[in-house]
Amino acid sequence: MAPVKKGRNRRLRLWLALGAGFLGLLCLGGVGVAVLLYDEETKIERADPDQVTSSFLRAYLVSRSDDEAALYSCKEGARLDEIAALRAEMINREQNFGTTVTAVWEALVVSGTSGASTSVNVDLVITGSKGGQQVSSRTEPWTFGLVDEQGWRVCSAAKNG
Template sequence: MERRSVWRKVLLGLVIVLAVGGIGAAVATLTAYHEATKIDRSVPEVVVAEYLRAALQNKDEVGVDLYTCQDPSALAPMSALIDELAKREHDFGVQVIISWGALNRADQSGQVRIQTDLTVTAIKDGAEESSSQQRWQFGLVEEDGWRVCAAEQGPMPSASPTPSPSIAA
């Protein structure tokens, strides 16, 4: 009888250790997963790149919401661009591909402005139909990390010829 009691205690102790270990492993796994998938809004340039990826490439409204501020009304110009490009895809039977260049940052009294050039390329039957560039500026505000709150299209700089030095004879 005593032998059974000892084995029961050992078995119960083993079950308790395994249960606590399993719970600890589950908590550690969930914590690691949360950290690995956490949205990084600490760098304004990264936030703009992720916003552009969600809005223009993935067409993911949920993804867009992760990187925009609570009042996205100043993002109407970007929404208009998205709608226009979708209409062109439908009307002309093309695929529109959008990429962007360097993200240039300017800090202004609690706000950050990021400027970039978007390249809009229309592809039809595997061939490039047209390509254009647009300069855009994005305003970001610190709201539980950086958030895109404004977008406006700006003028492209005009190409002015560089004067060449005259050669003296």
């Protein structure tokens, strides 16, 4: 009787090994799908100049993150001194007057597309508030120059007028 029991144990181990291998493959496949979905969801879109400009403004003026803004700006030769001055002014007003200064944008208009470059005109609305009450607001027209470097990137920013 002992030889029959050995044969059953071998078959049982074989089935367990096959089941564990199959389960391992399913897990690896699930991890692969999860990585692909995550990659697709976190992909940086640079296909539309107006969307890139909006993303740059959100990163630079709202989040105030140079690292995040760098994802949407030129790799070399960017002329962003004027927008940097605006952000510095916003930060100084917050520190000096105890206010919260925010920027929103409206009327993003793409114009002047020529090959690998274009411009986007934007109205920036700069608002100061204190204690939940608006204390100041102004609208400034800006032009952002973009270049197609494997996707659009902001290379210049200038206040109009």
